[in-house]
Structure formats: structure tokens, C-alpha cells
Amino acid sequence: MNTLFINDSHLSLDKFATLCAQTLRKDDFPLARSADKNVLIYHREDLLAAAATDRQSLLCELHQALSAGPGVFVVQDLYSDVSVIDRSNSVFEDILVSEAANGGGGDHFAKAGSNGRIWNALQKVAERDADVFIEYYSNPLLALICEAWVGPGYEMTAQVNQVRPGGKAQQPHRDYHLGFQLNEVVARFPLPLQILSQYLTLQGAVAHSDMPPESGPTQLLPWSQQYAEGYLAWRDPRFIEFFQQHAIQLPLKKGDGLFFNPALFHAAGNNTTQDHVRTANLLQVSSAFGKTMERVNHVKVMEAIYPCLLNKALSGEQLQALVAASGEGYSFPTNLDTDPPLNGLVPKTQQQLLLEALQQRCSAEEFIRQLANHENKRKA
Template identity: 70%
Template sequence: MNAIYLQEKQLKVDEFAAVCRQTLRQEEYPLAQGSELNVLIYRADSLLSAARDDRKAVLSELHRALSSGPGVFVVKGLYDNLAAVDRSSQLFEAILKDEAAAGGGGDHFAKAGSNGRIWNALQKVAERDADAFIDYYDNPLLSIICESWLGPGYEMTAQVNQVRPGGKAQQPHRDYHLGFQSNEVVEQFPLPLQILSQYLTLQGAVAHTDMPIESGPTQLLPWSQQYQAGYLAWRDPEFIACFQQHAIQLPLHKGDGLFFNPALFHAAGNNVTQDRVRTANLLQVSSSFGKTMEKVNHIKVLQSIYPALLQRELPEDKLSAVIASAAEGYSFPTNLDTDPPLGGLVPQTQQALLLQALREKWTPVHFNQQLAEHTQKRQA
């Protein structure tokens, strides 16, 4: 497309269909264990082993898979510690019950009440059970996957989604950022910014239950992230029909991870079972250069988990993964009058403060004081 500012009348479903007819060449992804329906399949243990030998090679291959590749991959056994998954699932059920009693709920692309949804599950789990949070987010492979798309300093958010028996599929869509805007708004962004949008967010899902096809795992259209006008197209009936004709689904087992480019056309599927609740923890991870959809109160998260984290002797890679999920990793925005750079061009990050506290074994009271001071000096 040559236009800088696109309009709906420029949409061409035949061009979209041609993009989505590409065929995966698995030999271009040597770390993958296989592929299915144009989706790359990785094994967690193999990726971790490869990362110990050549981390940059792993980061590069996963990035290519999401950008110039099919836009989606599965990691089998992302969580080998299923006890951590089950413990979080129990917390999810308790939160869903409490929020339902309070009249909460709602979804972006499905009728309110047809699915179960927990917004900001990351913070809610941290505040309820610090050890459960640590055991869940100390996953070094999850950190590698996030870094492969977003670089360092990414910011984690999590939202639980349940598709209950009889639950209907979502409308096919693209995701945050521009996937959440009306076409009138999207048209105001030049095409290079529309393309940039997809590089600011990573979409992931951790299976908290086994997900046979009949339970409604995510419908996906590989390669669709490469159609540049997709943020204007996903509501168009012709594009919806194309998606419904060509979308695929893959069964997942508990502990598997699914990751995709947010520009990939996708939708939660129909749950046609009578008794199976499909539960996924949806990870929406943001670049340090972007804005998260959800506001996470990292102060509360850190105050909640620091005492438990202080008692742990985690390996460096697991500790780094927890810190990346719990604390902000970017120095900006800040108040440079009161928060000047230290030994370089950037002020201390929240992640660096947390790591310093753990290494120097600050008491929780002292950590909370330093965290409050760190937060206050960044305010204008």
C-alpha cells in the first residue's frame, strides 16, 4: 500500500486472503520442534537449552516468527510446574466468585456475562498470595519470550478469560493498541504508526486447563498480521467471512503457552462442551516505549511480594523473571529536577531498586520507605 493515510474504501479482501495463503517453511525456524496448521510448535525445555547456548539466536527466531513469519507460535510445557498453575487457578476462581457477587464482569469482544473475565489479575494475585505470584512469574522462558518481541523493560499485565460451556465465540479482531479504536480514529493515524502499533504489545495465553477443540481455544488466522490495513478491516463483513472460512484452532494442554502478534486476526472460540470450563491467563505485555491498557499499581504489587521474595533463594534467571513481571523497568517518564540520572543518562528504575533491596537484604519497612521516596521524587 502506497497511501500514508488509509480509508475503509481502500480495503481489499482478496489482498488480505492472498497474504493469509502463505505456507510456513519450517526449515527457516530451526529451533521449532514442528508445526501444525501454519503454527510453529516449540518445546519449553528445548528453547531453554538453546537460550543457554545462544540467547540471541532464540530471541531472533521468536521475533521473526511473530513478524515476518506466521505471527503465532505455541510453547509446549511453558509451565512444567503445574502446581503453580493450579494454585493460581484456585485464586482465579475465588476472585471470579467475589467479583460476580459484587456485580463485576464484562468483555471486549463478547457479550457481557457469556465469558468469565478478571481484569488486572496480575495485581490481584500478588495482593492475595505473594508466594503464588512468585511461583507463577519466576518463569525464565516467559521472560525470554517477552524480551524477544519487546526488548528489555517490558511491562506485564494479565487478564483471566473463561469460556464456559455453551459460551459463544468472540468477534474476530486485532488487539491493543489500534485494535481497540474505532475506524474513525484509526484513519487518523498514518500507516507507519499503524504498523508500529503491533510492535508495542505481545499477546500471550497460558492454558490453565486442557483445551480440546470443542472447548473453544483461540481461533487464529496465521499471516494476517502482515496485512497492513488490518486495523481498519477487522470489522468489515467480508474480512470476517474470510476469517471464519480460514481460521484455525489448536488444542492445548494445561501449562502450554500461546503467543501471537497483536495484529493477528483472532477470537476466542465456541465452547460446545457440556461440562468443560476453558480457562486461560491472558498476558498482554507492553513495550517500555508504549502505554499499557491496564493500570497496574506496582507499589502495591511490590509491597505485597517483597517480604516473601526476601525469604527466597531464587536462581538469577528466575529472580530476574519475577522482577520483570512485578516492577517497572523503564526510567521514564520522571521528574528530572528531583530524579536526576545516576552514573549515566537515566535515573534508577523500580526494577533496579528492587534488585538493590534484595541484594542488600533491606527489611520490608526500609524497602517500603525507599520505594515511597523513589515514587515521590518521580512526581512533577
């Protein structure tokens, strides 16, 4: 059987269940203070002390926890002084009020408007309160955790998620990169690339409020990141049902950090409280390797070739090859406030824009206008 390019027929719930039935051996992770429901619990003081004496061993243990281990860990008191959390929350509230007045934004994996969401909170906080930004992101332990998974030269992004009283749970999912793609797109990537995807991003959440169980802290399925076919599986009703039966939740205190492999099946939980707003600053930290060697201005390339392309008779395969070499074929990075997903979970790409313009026989002037508008929407 083909094991490089897979489809839904390759999915095995039994294999998935076997992986998820593993039991954590706390002795394999000596820096952890404890384990709860197969989730490792670390403490800020222990990790900083370990970093001062044997930094490499610390990085190795945290990496192993996210790969060969359960795929998730908690760091208690990631921010021991929660005053910076409170100051950040004030900035978040100002942004949420401002954006709500302008129509607000959508949310991935949840009904638009059911949660509060701030896209690109990293930049927005820096622009509104530089002191808060500096104090928040100068946390050396946060930097150590990022480096443990994606190495040096990483790039940080942040999105605030609020789940309000009565807010409904997200659907279980995997995360960026391939977790944002439709199954027909995922299936075009050979399985080794699907596995590689999880090593390109670290997913984290800093608790900006206490998160008791009734507030719906993140539902997690330890070990699920080890299922290689999982980027095709998370929409399958059988896997969704399994997740709902076996996912666990842990309460967090304000200032705690939760970090997990982006391939871990997870979802925000139901907030069944009457008055508790659960707020998290979601961190997605990207590997330095997700970049090209040269900076290419694809807008100029497409502007240059489009008039000539209108008069060319290319086969479908020739056109696809040309478009792949000419424009960007990936939806990210973008500005999700102004360039929201239209179908599925991803916004339109340059390549899609070019193909649509050709199909509609747009004039060169009209295509250039559409392309400029597309670029402007993607700017932060």
C-alpha cells in the same frame, strides 16, 4: 492514491487472502519441533537449551516467527510443573466468586457475562497470594519470550478469561493498541504508526486448563498480521466471513503457552462441551517505549486552566490544540473494573471530559469534582 492516511476504501480482501495463503517453511525456524496448520510448535526444553548456548539466535527466531513468519507460535510445557497453574486457578476462582457477588465485569469482543473475566489479574493475584505470584511470574522462559518481541524494560499485564460450557465465540479482532479503537480513530493514525502499533505489545495466553477442540481454543488466522491495513479491516463483514472460513484452532494442554502478534486476527472459539470450563491467563506485555519522558500531572494542569478557559473565546481548532496539550487523550492504562468502556471498546479520556465540561458550561467546582471522580475510577 494516498497511502499514509487510509480509510475503508483502501481495503483489499484479495491482498489479505494472498497473504493468508502463505505456507510455513519449518526449516526457517530450526528451534521449532514441528508445525501444525501454519503454527510453529516449540518445547520448553529446546528453548531453554538454546538460550543457554545462543540466546541471541533464540530471540531472533522467536521475533521473526511473530513478524515475517506466521505471527503465532505455541510453547509446549511453558509451565512444566502445573501445580502452580492449579494454585493460580484456586486464586482465580476466589476472585471470580468475589467479583460476581459485586456485579462482575464486562468483556471485550464478547457479550458481557457470557465469559468469566478478571481484569488486572496480575495485581489481584499478587495481593491475594504472593507465593503463587512469585512462582508463576519467575518463569525465565516467559521472560525470554517477552524480550524477544518487545525488548527489555517491558511491563506485564494479565487478564483471566474463562469460556464456560455453551459460551459463544468472540468476534474476530486485532488487539491492543489500535485493535481497541473505533475505525474513525484508527484512520487518523498514519499507516506507519498503525504498523508500529503491533510492535509495542506481545499477546500471550497460558492454558490454565486442557483445551480440546470442542472447548473452543483460540481461533487464529496465520499471516494475517502482515496485512498493513488490518486495523481498519477486522470489522468489515467481508474480512469477518473470510476469517470464519479460514481460521484454525489448535488444542492446548494445561501449562502450554500461545503467543501471537497482536495484529493477528483471532477470537476465542465456541465452547460446545457440557462440562468443560476453558480457562486462560491472557498476557499483554507492553514495550518500554510507550511512556513519556517526563511525568506530567495533567489533573493539575486542567484544574489550573479550566476557570480561565470558561471565559475564553477560542475557535474549534484552537480549542482542540489546547485540549491536546493539556490532558491525556488516551484511554489506557486504566482500571477496567471501575472504568469500563461506555461506547466502543475504550473508556472516556481526560480530554473528552474537559470538552464535555466546556460544552455543558460546568462550573470550575463541578469540573474538578468530575475530574477527581474520573481519576479515582482509573486507579488500581
